[in-house]
Amino acid sequence: MSGTILENLSGRKLSILVASLLLCQVFCFLLGGLYAPLPAGHVTVLGSLCREDHTRQNDTSFLLYSRGAGACIPVSREEVERDPMKMANELVHVFQMPLPRDLRDLDYSRWQQNLIGVLQVEFGYDSTSELREPPKELQLTIDMRLAYRNKGDPDQAWKLYAHGVEQRYLDCVTAHVGPTETLYSCDMIPLFELGALHHSFYLLNLRFPLDTPRQMNLQFGHMHDLTLTAIHQNGGFTQIWLMLKTVLFPFVVGIMIWFWRRVHLLQRSPALLEYMLIYLGGALTFLNLPLEYLSLVVEMPYMLLLSDIRQGIFYAMLLSFWLVFAGEHMLIQDAPNKSTIRSRYWKHLSAVVVGCISLFVFDICERGVQLRNPFYSIWTTPLGAKVAMTFIILAGVSAAIYFLFLCYMIWKVFRNIGDKRTSLPSMSQARRLHYEGLIYRFKFLMLATLLCAALTVAGFIMGQMAEGQWQWNDNVEIQLTSAFLTGVYGMWNIYIFALLILYAPSHKQWPTMHHSDETTQSNENIVASAASEEIEFSHLPSDSNPSEISSLTSFTRKVAFD
Amino acid sequence: MDISYIFVICLMALFSSDSSIVPVEGKQKSGRGRGSMWWGIAKVGEPNNITPIMYMDPAIHSTLRRKQRRLVRDNPGVLGALVKGANLAISECQHQFRNRRWNCSTKTISRGKNLFGKIVDRGCRETSFIYAITSAAVTHSIARACSEGTIESCTCDYSHQSRSPQANHQAGSVAGVRDWEWGGCSDNIGFGFKFSREFVDTGERGRNLREKMNLHNNEAGRAHVQAEMRQECKCHGMSGSCTVKTCWMRLANFRVVGDNLKARFDGATRVQVNNHRSQNSIPVISPNAVGSNTAGPNALMPQSVVYGEEEERMLNDHMPDSLLLENSHPSKSNSLPQAGQPNRNGHRRGRKHNRYSFQLNPHNPEHKPPGSKDLVYLEPSPSFCEKNLRHGILGTHGRQCNETSLGVDGCGLMCCGRGYRRDEVVVVERCACTFHWCCEVKCKLCRTKKVIYTCL
DSSP states (O other): OOOBHHHHSOHHHHHHHHHHHHHHHHHHHHIIIIIOOOSEEEEEEEOEEEEOOGGGTTOTTOOOOSSSTTOOOOOOHHHHHHSTTTTTTTEEEEEEESOOBTTBOOOOOGGGOOEEEEEEEEEEEETTSSOOSOOOSEEEEEEEEEEEEOTTSOTTOOEEEEEEEEEEEEOEEEEEEOSSEEEEEEOOEEEEEESOOOSSEEEEEEEOOOBTTTTBSTTOOEEEEEEEEEEEEOHHHHHHHHHHHHHHHHHHHHHHHHHHHHHHHSSSOOOHHHHHHHHHHHHHHHHHSOTHHHHTTSOOTTHHHHHHHHHHHHHHHHHHHHHHHHHHTSSOOOOSSOOOIIIIIHHHHHHHHHHHHHHHHHHIIIIIHHHHOTTOOGGGSHHHHHHHHHHHHHHHHHHHHHHHHHHHHHHHHHHHHHHHHHHGGGSOHHHHHHHHHHHHHHHHHHHHHHHHHHHHHHHHHHHHHHOSEEESSSSOEEEHHHHHHHHHHHHHHHHHHHHHHHTSBOOSOOGGGGTTOOSTHHHHHHHHHHHHHHHHHHTSOSOSOOTTOOHHHHHHHHHHHO | OOHHHHHHHHHHHHHHHHHOOOOOOSOTTTTTTSSOGGGGGGGTSOTTOSSOOOTTOHHHHHHSOHHHHHHHHHSTTHHHHHHHHHHHHHHHHHHHTTTSSSOOOOOSSOOGGGGGOGGGGSOSHHHHHHHHHHHHHHHHHHHHHHHHTOOTTOOEEGGGSOOOTTGGGOOHHHHHHHHHHHHOOEEOTHHHHHHHHHHHTTTOOOOSHHHHHHHHHHHHHHHHHHHTOEEEEEEOSGGGOTTSEEEEEEOOOHHHHHHHHHHHHHTOEEEEEOTTSOTTOOOOOOGGGTTOOSHHHHHHOOSOOOOOOOOOOOTTOOOOOGGGOOSOOTTHHHHSOOTTSOOTTTTTSGGGTTTTOOOEEESSTTSOOOOTTSOEESSOOOOOOSOBGGGTBOOSTTOEEBSSOOSTTBHHHHTTTSOEEEEEEEEEEEEEEEEETTTEEEEEEEEEEEEEEEEO
């Protein structure tokens, strides 16, 4: 790779660029912190009990709802207790979302993007029965029917969206031990995930079929409260997020075009790092593409999966880029031919590939299957949970291997840098500048990357710890979770934007070359000559004052030349 | 629930109904703070009646105060929740006291404050429990009804969101819908607390000791509901990771609240009023004691419990609800009146000022001052052994007891030494049920013999 803009940029220009990028970063953070609401909201719905006729139990077009004209009349728990059969196999738990608030009927907006439902179960046993220990892995069979209705439809016009009979396993703890009844409260169970919140109202009918021959749901005493929590993305957050994407998208596309044109102006084929940068930009552009606008018009249940895939591709690209970058800055030209992914890096990148593929398979198993059956979750069966865990552990192990390997490579680069420094002063100026440029580029990226990674980790921890917002003073509130999300998103955009600018090939000549050669090809010559001189230089004794020249001093010297 | 238990309740009901023909005394003016009329709502209509209960119902009209009627009118659907809440309180009270001499019996025909009998005229432990459990039940029941969707006026918890920029300019319903679309509407369990304060505490002005006791116990009931709420979280970031996490509060089963209140009943504090703080004085609130419900700061305070002053707010306001922050009121502490600037609230609402900021001192100065979750009472309870209509005590004649127990439910203590009778009864229960999906349930009827001991 020839000299880049980074090396040839004056200190003043560089600081202006960095400062303006930091300003953008602060803007992204504040955009999330000051304007955006929490990323997700929720509605907690307590199930109403409806009694149904046996004859319609297998008719999936028959739906019970709790509000509006023609709603079922809820039965109270006392009535159930009074019934001689306790209304076994006749009860339907009805959840209608969203709930009315502030004297208004609320409806879901398409800006709210997706809906995730989790259920919390409470049940009780008669204390006379022998089961006293908190039951573990209780199998619960639920007949679930999800229906929707749009704004403007009549109250009874519910249409079935999905129907499924699913098994869930419950882990429960004792909430109360009484003389007549022992109450258990259970961990929440995932119920459904909708990738597209396309309709205005949703309705969930749950039945717990009791069946003696099939041993279904018999271990349960009586169901007490069922609480459904439906989590949706907040519309305001979607708007801010989409706005950010819409603004960032053209910038990144523009800088990619500029970068690629600049690379093509050179009389050589693009180097591997330039390919990597353009791939990285491509992955980011794919991530930035504001596809969510379409979901306001078209029902796109695959949005959740797609956004996972988009993020996955981006992270895979970023990780590969770091590896290749470190590899390309080894400062040893061991092979005369140009390095490609296939020739040099396939072994290095295998960890990334394995990790990404295992996460992808996991995601397909979870969210992919949910496209067909929104009630499906891989976590609900012990076997599925094991499989899912295997994939996640595999991904974790590959991530660990990747980072160890990356650290090893970076350590190697630093060792090489140390070696090179000792020999720098004795090199010809062209060679020295070449190496100094390499070292400077590498250190700059290292610094920027470490900063970004540290900020991401710190932001993530802060977002987890702070639980919501943080008071600046009396009238300024910062929504930390959203600020973290928009801040990190903006940060990686800015990071790649900066990489594309700073690591684009420079048109400027190295200062000393002005008198001899004006063409861009001179850079190539220097590199070639440097490579040929490699062996000779490595034999030089390292007695001449080596370590004094830091990249900083070389940088200032370069500035002086400018 | 076994049938014998129901049988006993019916017996008790019968028993109490014929003993409740007590002349209604014109004590209502002098007996301020003694018993709440609204309890009578429990008997107004079954909560599951097919016809919706109207607030114009004359029975309700006579039971509720004007402010309570206004609250019921302004919050459609709240009446059903109140009826449910009152019944929940009664059944929970009867469950908790099923083994004691006083078993929380209610009168079926009398209304209002006589629902629990005249025991509420006395400021004894049992009364404190009645107040706490009813206030807790209303809180619980309103919060439940909000998440069931039966009350349309429940508010949103806007404390965790920035307001939509467009919404600020628009008024009324459009703004509300925009707010919902913008930042969602997390449930506001605080609505139950606020409503309970407005509704249950109406008429309790905290002017005399008895009213202070009622207020304290009402607050204690609500504090127990609040303390039993649990936070639940769900991660739903990329591939289900925890980059995005949503948390919400979950109400505990009311039985758990009842258990806790019963434990506080057993350790209730007898109090007397602080003499030098007369009824209209502004209490001095030290800034570090504000709203501290935890044991640490309370233990540091030498004399008495100090309440964090809660301003009375409109029900439908969108203020962030600091009620839910149990341990700290960060924004509140700044706005509280300091010792140097008295009477900031004195002229705010006239008589209603700082209803909740009073201090109760233990009767025995060596005892710990009551905390915000403790129950307080003024006078020792009667023995409840013998029937005493003047005090509204039914006595333990005819009560079931446990022959083997040495506790209060044992026949020795329960029957106050009068002796007991042994009966054998046959109980018919359903058993050995078989289920088929869909749609058949078959049960057998089993007869079991039970031995019942009854106090003479």
